[in-house]
Each structure stands twice: as structure tokens, then as C-alpha cells.
Amino acid sequence: MKPVQRVYLREVASGLVLTARHFFVNMGRHLAHALGRTEARGAVTIQYPEERRPYAPRLRSLHRLVRREDGSPRCVACMMCETVCPAHCIYIVAGEHPNPDIEKVCTEFTIDLGKCVFCGYCVEACPEDAIRMDTGILEFSSYSRGGMIYTKETLLSLEPAGPDGKPRSPVPIPADRTP
Amino acid sequence: MTDVGVAVGRVLFVMLFVLNLGGLLTWVERKQSAIMQDRIGANRASIFGLRLWGLFHPLADAIKMLTKEEFYPARADRVLFGLAPFVSVFCALVAFASIPFGDTLSVAGREVPLQALTFNVGLLYVFAMLSLGVYGVMMAGWSSANNYALLGGQRAAALMITAEVAIGASIVGVVMVYGSLNMMDIVRAQGAVLGGWLPMWGILTQPLAFVLFLTAGIAATKRIPFDMPEGESEIIGYFVEYSGMKFGLFVMADLLETVVIAGMTVSLFLGGWQVPYLVRDGFAFPWGAAFALPRVLVTLLQVLAFMAKVVAMIWFLMLIRWTLPRFRYDQAMRLGWLGLFPLSIANIVLTGGALLLWGPR
Numbered sequence: 395m396k397p398v399q400r401v402y403l404r405e406v407a408s409g410l411v412l413t414a415r416h417f418f419v420n421m422g423r424h425l426a427h428a429l430g431r432t433e434a435r436g437a438v439t440i441q442y443p444e445e446r447r448p449y450a451p452r453l454r455s456l457h458r459l460v461r462r463e464d465g466s467p468r469c470v471a472c473m474m475c476e477t478v479c480p481a482h483c484i485y486i487v488a489g490e491h492p493n494p495d496i497e498k499v500c501t502e503f504t505i506d507l508g509k510c511v512f513c514g515y516c517v518e519a520c521p522e523d524a525i526r527m528d529t530g531i532l533e534f535s536s537y538s539r540g541g542m543i544y545t546k547e548t549l550l551s552l553e554p555a556g557p558d559g560k561p562r563s564p565v566p567i568p569a570d571r572t573p
Numbered sequence: 574m575t576d577v578g579v580a581v582g583r584v585l586f587v588m589l590f591v592l593n594l595g596g597l598l599t600w601v602e603r604k605q606s607a608i609m610q611d612r613i614g615a616n617r618a619s620i621f622g623l624r625l626w627g628l629f630h631p632l633a634d635a636i637k638m639l640t641k642e643e644f645y646p647a648r649a650d651r652v653l654f655g656l657a658p659f660v661s662v663f664c665a666l667v668a669f670a671s672i673p674f675g676d677t678l679s680v681a682g683r684e685v686p687l688q689a690l691t692f693n694v695g696l697l698y699v700f701a702m703l704s705l706g707v708y709g710v711m712m713a714g715w716s717s718a719n720n721y722a723l724l725g726g727q728r729a730a731a732l733m734i735t736a737e738v739a740i741g742a743s744i745v746g747v748v749m750v751y752g753s754l755n756m757m758d759i760v761r762a763q764g765a766v767l768g769g770w771l772p773m774w775g776i777l778t779q780p781l782a783f784v785l786f787l788t789a790g791i792a793a794t795k796r797i798p799f800d801m802p803e804g805e806s807e808i809i810g811y812f813v814e815y816s817g818m819k820f821g822l823f824v825m826a827d828l829l830e831t832v833v834i835a836g837m838t839v840s841l842f843l844g845g846w847q848v849p850y851l852v853r854d855g856f857a858f859p860w861g862a863a864f865a866l867p868r869v870l871v872t873l874l875q876v877l878a879f880m881a882k883v884v885a886m887i888w889f890l891m892l893i894r895w896t897l898p899r900f901r902y903d904q905a906m907r908l909g910w911l912g913l914f915p916l917s918i919a920n921i922v923l924t925g926g927a928l929l930l931w932g933p934r
Contacts, residue, residue, distance in 0.1 A: 400912075401912075403784070406893075406896075406897060409896045409897065410892060410893065410896050412896075413609045413892060413895065413896040414609075414892055416608075416609050416610070416611065417605065417608050417609045417892070420608045420609075420611060421608060424608070436608065436611075436613075437607070437608070437611050437612050437613045438611050438612075439612055439613040441613070
């Protein structure tokens with residue numbers, strides 16, 4: 395260490411200038427923001443619950459079941475997704491469909507999100523395009539394991555996310571979670 | 574009766590100023606560091622949806638700390654353990670007492686000096702109180718029955734001696750220039766103008782002492798870059814066993830010491846309550862222009878100037894705290910004993926020589 399470096403003053407001063415510049419520049423931007431110039435931002439923070447960054451369209455979010463034009467689920471209970479699922483979190487019970495052209499239909503379609511690893515294999519495996527992961531919903535926490543189990547009715551009620559990646563249907567809040 | 578009222582008023586003003594500023598500093602610290610680091614900082618505490626840029630966070634912190642469990646370690650010395658935080662805060666609080674916040678004010682035909690206590694040795698009193706504060710820290714370290722706390726207390730004692738020696742030696746130059754240990758006299762002497770236009774502030778007459786005093790002063794507050802007593806990243810420090818408001822009092826004491834150091838720096842080096850060219854009955858500019866003002870307004874301006882200077886100085890101390898990395902224990906000791914102390918002795922010699930050459934006969 396050179397004796398010049400032992401005298402910290404120069405480095406201290408340059409550091410103080412740097413942080414002080416950040417302070418004043420950011421303060422000016424905050425002030426401009428407060429005075430109505432909303433594009434001026436003094437911080438890189440995104441204030442999460444009120445403000446969200448746009449999600450990528452390929453994001454794998456909460457699953458939903460797609461409906462046919464008549465409103466019934468597209469799922470034909472082929473068990474492909476249940477078979478391919480590495481986490482074994484999908485449970486399907488097959489039943490008869492009144493239309494004889496359609497061989498089977500799911501009477502129960504349950505996903506245990508407490509087990510799901512969000513790999514998206516179920517979406518890839520589905521031959522009927524009946525399950526998708528495009529709701530844009532990411533906040534589905536629960537205080538119990540039971541609250542993480544999503545049934546057919548819940549999954550059918552969800553809408554795909556908007557073009558900006560924002561979820562269009564409300565978060566299905568389990569009964570044990572106070573919002 | 575008036576005497577008691579005036580005395581209570583003086584003490585109350587200083588007390589409320591220091592206490593409120595110290596409480597606000599938790600907010601200032603969080604917000605300023607956030608803005609320096611391109612963040613927003615704590616802004617969620619609200620009362621009826623009113624957030625006020627997170628100004629309620631100190632309040633929320635106080636409520637949290639007051640309602641937390643007061644934990645006493647099994648083998649702790651209960652008396653000293655309970656007493657330590659109060660000693661720390663008390664010494665930090667009373668240290669501000671002899672720092673003047675304005676010139677004299679006539680109240681009911683009396684000239685009242687605007688400082689909580691009028692002392693002929695006010696300067697020494699502040700340093701005495703600042704040094705006594707370390708007893709609280711040492712008591713905390715010793716009574717906790719915790720090796721880390723003991724290490725922290727020991728480091729605090731070593732650091733305080735290092736800092737106090739440097740502070741004491743660096744202000745000797747100031748005392749020599751202004752010829753008094755009375756804080757009011759020192760500030761008053763800084764109102765003189767040098768060569769007809771330059772205000773004779775301490776930073777101009779004693780630039781080296783200013784740097785030395787500021788460095789040692791930061792060390793006396795036990796905050797980063799001189800936070801060896803706390804040493805968050807290594808030993809957690811003297812308050813490792815404290816919880817609840819007792820822990821809060823130690824944090825408070827550090828912030829109050831910051832206020833005191835800022836007040837000292839302003840009084841000794843930045844002209845105290847002096848506004849450049851403002852004399853007793855108005856502005857008198859060096860180019861001959863004069864601007865008369867009533868006495869009360871002049872005093873008000875001076876008090877406001879003092880407050881603004883203290884706040885600006887606190888801002889600067891916070892800037893240093895959030896910019897510099899911390900010193901290692903041995904580095905701080907080396908800086909204190911081989912850097913600050915000899916330099917302040919040299920400053921005394923230089924000041925003596927300069928006074929001999931150009932000083933008043």
C-alpha cells in the first residue's frame with residue numbers, strides 16, 4: 395500500500411461525489427415526478443402489488459381448462475397429462491359423455507398445486523389443447539395443503555391473460571386465505 | 574417566575590429539537606440511503622391510508638419495540654444490564670445542552686442567551702458527555718455475560734479513547750483562534766469578517782482541524798465506517814443480548830450522537846447560528862449596502878440558520894455512513910493514533926505559529 399493510498403481522503407471524496415450525485419439526480423427525478431412529469435422515475439423499484447412488470451407471453455402461470463364452444467370442457471380424460479406429470483399432481487376421473495361421438499369426458503379434474511413443479515409437460519402432452527398455463531396468475535398461496543388443491547370448476551372459470559400479460563380473471567382465493 | 578419559565582423554555586427547545594431530530598433520523602437514514610441507491614425505501618406504514626413518504630415508520634418501529642419482550646439473559650447483571658441503555662441515551666441527550674442555537678434574546682427586559690445551559694467551559698462539557706456515553710456501551714458489553722458483547726464493549730472503549738484524543742487535540746486549534754472555551758463566545762467570534770468580506774468561520778481558519786474533527790467525530794458516533802463496537806458483520810456487538818426498546822435506545826443513542834456531532838461541527842467550524850453579514854440590527858453587506866431588520870426577526874433567522882446547518886451536516890454524515898466501507902479494528906486504531914492524533918498536534922503547532930505571526934497582539 396502506497397503512502398498516498400493510506401491517506402484515504404481522495405478516494406473518500408470521489409466516493410462521496412458519486413453517491414451525492416446519485417442522491418441529487420434521484421431527488422430531482424422524484425421532484426419532477428411529484429410535479430406531474432410521470433415518466434421521470436427516481437428509483438428502479440416496481441411497487442409490486444399495485445404495480446406489476448409485464449409478464450412474458452411464454453410465462454407458465456396458473457393452469458386453466460379450456461372450454462368447447464358449448465361450454466363443456468375440452469378434456470377427453472385421455473390421462474396423457476396425468477401420465478406425463480413428473481410431480482404426479484393431476485388427478486382425473488373419467489365419465490361418459492351424452493354425445494356418443496365423444497368417447498369420454500372428465501368428471502373430476504384436480505390439480506394439487508402444492509406438488510406442481512410448473513414444468514408445462516401437461517400442456518405439451520395434451521392432444522386436445524384442453525389445458526393451458528396462460529392465466530398470468532402467480533399469487534395462489536394458501537395456509538393449508540387443502541387450499542392448494544384446485545378443482546375442475548375453478549380451473550374452468552379462469553380466463554387467459556391479456557396481451558400485456560396481466561391476468562384477466564381474479565385470483566381464485568382459497569377459503570382459508572383472507573385476502 | 575420568569576427565570577424558571579425562561580430556563581424551562583431553553584431546555585425544552587433544545588430537548589425537543591434533539592429528540593425529534595434523533596427520532597426522525599431513523600426515517601432520514603432509511604430514505605436517504607434508499608435515494609442514494611436508486612431505491613424508494615420504507616413507504617408502507619400508513620394511518621387511514623395516509624403514507625406521507627413513510628414518515629409513520631419511526632412511529633411503527635417505536636410501537637413494535639415497546640411491545641416486544643424485554644429479554645434478560647440468565648447470567649446477566651440485571652441492574653447494569655437494565656441501566657446501560659439509559660446511560661447511553663442520557664449522555665447523548667444532555668451533550669447538546671451547551672451548544673448555542675441563537676444569539677441573546679431579550680425576554681421581559683432580560684438578555685437570554687439561546688442555549689440550554691450557559692457554561693464557560695461548554696466545549697469541554699460536550700466532550701465530557703460524549704465520552705461518558707461510552708460507559709453505557711461498556712456496561713452493556715460487560716453485563717450481558719456474552720463474549721461478543723464484551724468484545725464490542727471493549728472495542729467501544731478503545732475507539733472512544735482514540736476518537737476523544739483526536740477530537741480534543743483538534744479543537745485546541747479552534748480554541749486558540751477564538752480564545753474561549755465558551756461555545757457562545759466561539760460562535761460569536763466567528764461572526765467577525767476577515768479582510769472586510771470573508772466571514773471568519775472555523776472551516777476557513779482551521780481547515781485541517783475541520784477534517785480531523787469530522788473524522789474523529791464520526792468515530793465517536795460508533796457508526797459505519799467506524800462501527801467496530803457494533804460490527805454487524807462479525808460480532809453483532811455490545812447490544813447483542815438486548816431486545817425491545819432497550820435495543821432501540823442504543824440505536825437512538827447513536828443517532829443522537831450524530832446530531833450532537835453535527836451540532837458541534839456547525840458551532841465550531843460552520844459559524845453556528847451566524848448568517849453571513851447578518852448583525853444585530855440587520856444585514857450589513859461588505860459592499861456597503863445595509864438592510865435593517867427587527868431584532869426578533871434577526872434572532873429567528875439565526876435560529877433557522879443554525880437548524881438548517883445542523884440538518885445539512887447530518888445529511889453529510891449520513892452520506893458518509895452510506896458511502897464508505899467499514900474500517901477493520903486495527904485500521905481504525907492506526908488511523909486514530911498514527912494519523913489523526915499526530916496531525917492534530919501538528920495543527921496546534923501550526924496554529925500557534927500562525928497566531929504568533931499574524932494573530933492579535
